[in-house]
Amino acid sequence: MAQYMLLLHQVPNYNTDLPREKMLEMANKYMTWAEGLRAKGKIAGGEKLAAGGVRHVRVQGGKPVASDGPYAEAKDVVGGYFVIEAKDQAEAEAIAKDCPHVALAPTNWIEIRPIESMAQMRAAAAG
Amino acid sequence: MKGDVHRLVDSLARDSTSRLVAALAKRLGTGRIAVAEDAVQYALMQALSLWPFKSVPDKPEAWLATVARNRALDLLRSESRRVALAEELVPVAPTTAESEGRFDRELNDDELALLFAVCHPVLSPEMRVTFALKTVCGLTVPQIAAGLLSEPTAIAQRLVRARKQLESAGVAIEPPPPDALPERAEAVRTALFLMFNEGYSASSGDALVQPEFCVEAVRLSRALAHHPMTRSPASDAHAALLALTAARLPTRVGPDGVAQLLEDQPREKWDRALIALGMVHLDKSARGKELTVWHLRAEIAAIHALAPSSADTDWKRIVAVYDQLRSIDHSPVVDLAHAVAVGRAEGPAAGLAALPSPDGNPYGHAAFAIFLTELGRTDEARGHFEKARDLARTEPERRLLERRLRS
Numbered sequence: 001m002a003q004y005m006l007l008l009h010q011v012p013n014y015n016t017d018l019p020r021e022k023m024l025e026m027a028n029k030y031m032t033w034a035e036g037l038r039a040k041g042k043i044a045g046g047e048k049l050a051a052g053g054v055r056h057v058r059v060q061g062g063k064p065v066a067s068d069g070p071y072a073e074a075k076d077v078v079g080g081y082f083v084i085e086a087k088d089q090a091e092a093e094a095i096a097k098d099c100p101h102v103a104l105a106p107t108n109w110i111e112i113r114p115i116e117s118m119a120q121m122r123a124a125a126a127g
Numbered sequence: 128m129k130g131d132v133h134r135l136v137d138s139l140a141r142d143s144t145s146r147l148v149a150a151l152a153k154r155l156g157t158g159r160i161a162v163a164e165d166a167v168q169y170a171l172m173q174a175l176s177l178w179p180f181k182s183v184p185d186k187p188e189a190w191l192a193t194v195a196r197n198r199a200l201d202l203l204r205s206e207s208r209r210v211a212l213a214e215e216l217v218p219v220a221p222t223t224a225e226s227e228g229r230f231d232r233e234l235n236d237d238e239l240a241l242l243f244a245v246c247h248p249v250l251s252p253e254m255r256v257t258f259a260l261k262t263v264c265g266l267t268v269p270q271i272a273a274g275l276l277s278e279p280t281a282i283a284q285r286l287v288r289a290r291k292q293l294e295s296a297g298v299a300i301e302p303p304p305p306d307a308l309p310e311r312a313e314a315v316r317t318a319l320f321l322m323f324n325e326g327y328s329a330s331s332g333d334a335l336v337q338p339e340f341c342v343e344a345v346r347l348s349r350a351l352a353h354h355p356m357t358r359s360p361a362s363d364a365h366a367a368l369l370a371l372t373a374a375r376l377p378t379r380v381g382p383d384g385v386a387q388l389l390e391d392q393p394r395e396k397w398d399r400a401l402i403a404l405g406m407v408h409l410d411k412s413a414r415g416k417e418l419t420v421w422h423l424r425a426e427i428a429a430i431h432a433l434a435p436s437s438a439d440t441d442w443k444r445i446v447a448v449y450d451q452l453r454s455i456d457h458s459p460v461v462d463l464a465h466a467v468a469v470g471r472a473e474g475p476a477a478g479l480a481a482l483p484s485p486d487g488n489p490y491g492h493a494a495f496a497i498f499l500t501e502l503g504r505t506d507e508a509r510g511h512f513e514k515a516r517d518l519a520r521t522e523p524e525r526r527l528l529e530r531r532l533r534s
Binding site (some may be wrong): 021023024026027028030031032033034035038046047048080082 | 131132133135136137140172175176177178179180181182183270
């Protein structure tokens with residue numbers, strides 16, 4: 001088993017004014033997906049990220065400085081992430097393809113990042 | 128698993144939000160009903176977008192209540208009452224009984240008080256319907272606008288006016304005093320009847336029926352008949368009328384999108400469970416001495432619901448009930464329905480003689496056309512069919528008349 005992070009990319013503040021039926025349909029799909037994986041022990045963690053309060057910290061003139069960054073008007077933000085358990089890349093991709101996030105809006109997409117683990121690194125070093 | 132999630136989301140969105148809006152609105156006061164709605168809507172959105180990441184909390188409704196309360200406080204931040212409210216706005220106790228059927232949900236005291244407020248007689252019946260759909264049923268403005276064939280901005284303005292009228296009339300969100308109860312309950316029943324009719328026979332548009340409005344009206348009517356404060360023979364008769372009529376919803380429009388007359392509807396597709404519910408209410412409605420318009424209308428609906436076909440319907444009995452109804456509620460709509468029943472009981476000539484002047488009413492013209500056709504006066508019938516088609520209010524009805532014209 002390996003862990004993968006699914007980064008949920010989206011355009012900020014889309015679909016804020018959906019009719020109730022549509023919103024419920026979305027919520028149903030999303031919760032069914034998440035609770036199904038959770039029941040199988042495939043979700044190791046995850047958080048929804050707040051839209052506001054984004055700050056970037058960089059070294060400027062030799063000192064770390066926090067700022068709104070050059071991307072205050074970002075067209076693409078990470079709205080949340082899941083850490084999932086999958087046996088390989090193919091299973092991770094299958095889980096991501098099944099995630100309702102991508103079906104919610106054409107501008108939504110998911111980035112899959114394998115998580116480096118000490119066990120894997122040791123295995124790689126030994127192999 | 129899947130079923131559990133769906134049931135949870137559905138019960139939160141329908142039951143919990145309506146209870147939470149009622150509980151918050153009662154504490155915030157009539158002038159801040161919109162704050163209560165916005166706060167609860169926000170809490171629901173938060174829940175539905177957050178829970179996939181963090182799993183569903185142990186007490187979903189208490190979670191929603193806390194988030195809604197905090198949101199309400201934020202919305203009222205500038206007001207001096209904020210601190211006092213923080214003490215009062217305790218989270219609502221978690222749900223007691225869960226109900227399965229969409230017609231079975233009962234109203235708690237807060238919800239009933241809210242229904243009484245939004246259906247107050249100071250508001251026009253149209254305003255009451257709009258207000259109840261928004262605040263008690265939790266439908267969105269675009270959804271209500273689509274159902275009532277209006278623009279969202281017009282519906283939003285109507286809601287603002289309704290809230291202002293309630294506030295300036297000093298209406299509180301509380302049960303009416305005993306001496307005002309009969310009048311206030313009748314105002315609620317009238318509004319629910321109109322809500323049902325909008326759903327059952329839309330006043331215009333592409334769809335003849337808006338089932339969501341009917342479902343909500345039946346549910347609220349049944350809840351009125353159950354609640355200790357509002358249960359009465361009139362409330363039972365009202366619930367019987369709505370349930371028995373709603374049973375025919377599945378056959379109002381045929382599979383080809385053409386409206387179907389009562390005599391052409393496949394009765395095996397009528398909703399037997401709703402008919403049974405309606406008959407239980409009808410039995411209960413007979414307990415008192417009271418005979419209301421709801422009793423008479425419910426009796427007619429029951430005769431139709433139980434008849435095996437249009438030909439085997441006791442039309443003479445229906446004519447007699449319409450005669451009684453006309454003595455209490457004399458309106459052009461009742462006159463027309465009465466004449467149609469006369470035509471079925473005594474033949475087309477008698478029906479024709481009983482018909483009131485159609486006067487720009489598409490159903491009136493259609494009735495003339497049908498009786499004239501049955502009498503073989505097809506040329507005269509054609510003129511009425513054409514008028515009815517031109518005046519038809521919905522697309523499925525227009526298609527039906529178009530078909531009759533071609534045949």
